[in-house]
Amino acid sequence: MADLSHAFSIEDLRRIAKKRLPQAVFDFFDGGAEDEVTLRENRAAFERVRLLPKVLVNVAKVDTTARLFGEDAALPLAIGPTGGIGAGRPGADLALARAAKAFGIPYTLATPATASIEAIAEIGGRRWFQLYVVRDREFREKLVARARDAGYEALLVTVDLAVSGKRERDPRNGFVTPYRPSWRNSHDIWRKPAWLMDILRGGLPQMENFAGYKFSSTAVTDIVTADGREMDASLDWDYLKRLRELWPRKLLIKGVARVDDAERAAAVGCDGIVVSNHGGRQLDGAISTLESLPSIAGAVGNKMTVLLDGGVRRGVDILKARALGARGVLTGRATLFGVMAGGEAGARKALEILGSEYERAMKLCGVRSSAEIGPDLIVS
Numbered sequence: 316m317a318d319l320s321h322a323f324s325i326e327d328l329r330r331i332a333k334k335r336l337p338q339a340v341f342d343f344f345d346g347g348a349e350d351e352v353t354l355r356e357n358r359a360a361f362e363r364v365r366l367l368p369k370v371l372v373n374v375a376k377v378d379t380t381a382r383l384f385g386e387d388a389a390l391p392l393a394i395g396p397t398g399g400i401g402a403g404r405p406g407a408d409l410a411l412a413r414a415a416k417a418f419g420i421p422y423t424l425a426t427p428a429t430a431s432i433e434a435i436a437e438i439g440g441r442r443w444f445q446l447y448v449v450r451d452r453e454f455r456e457k458l459v460a461r462a463r464d465a466g467y468e469a470l471l472v473t474v475d476l477a478v479s480g481k482r483e484r485d486p487r488n489g490f491v492t493p494y495r496p497s498w499r500n501s502h503d504i505w506r507k508p509a510w511l512m513d514i515l516r517g518g519l520p521q522m523e524n525f526a527g528y529k530f531s532s533t534a535v536t537d538i539v540t541a542d543g544r545e546m547d548a549s550l551d552w553d554y555l556k557r558l559r560e561l562w563p564r565k566l567l568i569k570g571v572a573r574v575d576d577a578e579r580a581a582a583v584g585c586d587g588i589v590v591s592n593h594g595g596r597q598l599d600g601a602i603s604t605l606e607s608l609p610s611i612a613g614a615v616g617n618k619m620t621v622l623l624d625g626g627v628r629r630g631v632d633i634l635k636a637r638a639l640g641a642r643g644v645l646t647g648r649a650t651l652f653g654v655m656a657g658g659e660a661g662a663r664k665a666l667e668i669l670g671s672e673y674e675r676a677m678k679l680c681g682v683r684s685s686a687e688i689g690p691d692l693i694v695s
């Protein structure tokens with residue numbers, strides 16, 4: 316098990332994960348689309364924000380909790396959906412769900428996860444399900460019914476993946492499906508014995524929720540294209556209305572960048588949106604999520620729960636997102652690097668780092684509760 320005692324930041328966990336994983340797997344997690352402009356911009360937007368701290372506020376005790384859909388979470392944070400992550404460590408999805416439960420925040424299971432809807436439900440804890448609207452209508456509606464029956468509290472419909480983004484690191488690294496051994500990827504694998512032992516012990520992870528799904532082709536293709544090819548590109552507002560009828564609990568769409576789309580989501584009866592560009596993995600050149608946030612939150616923040624993801628790597632980022640109008644954030648790579656670095660302990664470490672940084676940032680900004688964080692803390 317990796318020594319995490321020297322991990323003080325999410326970036327440290329990223330470095331440990333990078334050492335442990337074959338390049339192709341690490342790049343699948345770390346990379347973005349095309350020139351990775353949006354991937355970088357998500358981070359840069361957080362780094363550009365300047366804070367206006369208040370002083371002489373009694374912050375001996377602060378309350379980091381926040382209400383997410385009527386229930387308190389330990390932080391204004393949930394773990395977001397990441398598919399295919401068993402390729403980096405068998406059991407990674409379960410480890411993330413357990414860490415989220417222990418920490419007291421919701422966990423989101425991805426449609427292409429390497430754990431099933433039911434296995435995650437057995438862990439207990441707050442759970443949300445992310446839906447990819449795959450081509451097979453009957454199959455996808457069964458996924459929705461399974462999530463409903465397994466007590467998932469929210470359905471997040473991802474809407475920014477009509478086709479897959481062009482993530483060039485994957486085909487360059489030979490990260491293709493089905494797997495094709497080559498000198499290059501064999502070399503990559505043999506240099507990472509800790510990862511290899513875990514895979515040999517745990518078995519090659521499967522996209523459990525796709526059991527029984529008839530893929531449209533088995534042609535060799537990079538892993539992302541394979542995934543994206545199964546999406547129903549005809550998904551539109553009418554089908555979202557149908558999902559609203561099918562899903563009895565909280566409904567969100569994930570992947571919103573524009574005010575008019577956010578308003579439409581509210582009109583359809585969504586309970587929330589995730590301002591997201593898929594972590595820079597879809598449309599390169601898309602606006603950073605933090606830049607989209609203020610106008611969207613201003614337009615619909617009083618009607619629905621506005622969440623944000625993309626580039627969250629520090630506790631202070633959670634504070635910045637809240638100050639700019641988000642009710643909370645989702646993590647993608649931050650907790651993913653944690654679980655890749657050290658399994659469940661690594662996932663917990665990532666959450667502890669974000670939590671303690673958030674609490675420190677609150678104290679240094681002179682705010683005593685998540686509810687007190689407002690736009691006055693930001694230099695406009």
Ligand SMILES: Cc1cc2nc3c(=O)[nH]c(=O)nc-3n(C[C@H](O)[C@H](O)[C@H](O)COP(=O)(O)O)c2cc1C
Nearest residue numbers: 344395396397398425473593594624625626647648
């Ligand atoms: C390896 C990986 C797999 C992902 N898989 C999914 C997925 O299956 N469904 C989805 O809606 N988003 C998926 N995402 C996007 C994340 O949910 C989230 O939007 C993004 O990672 C946020 O950016 P961040 O990683 O900078 O925090 C994935 C992201 C990564 C890094």
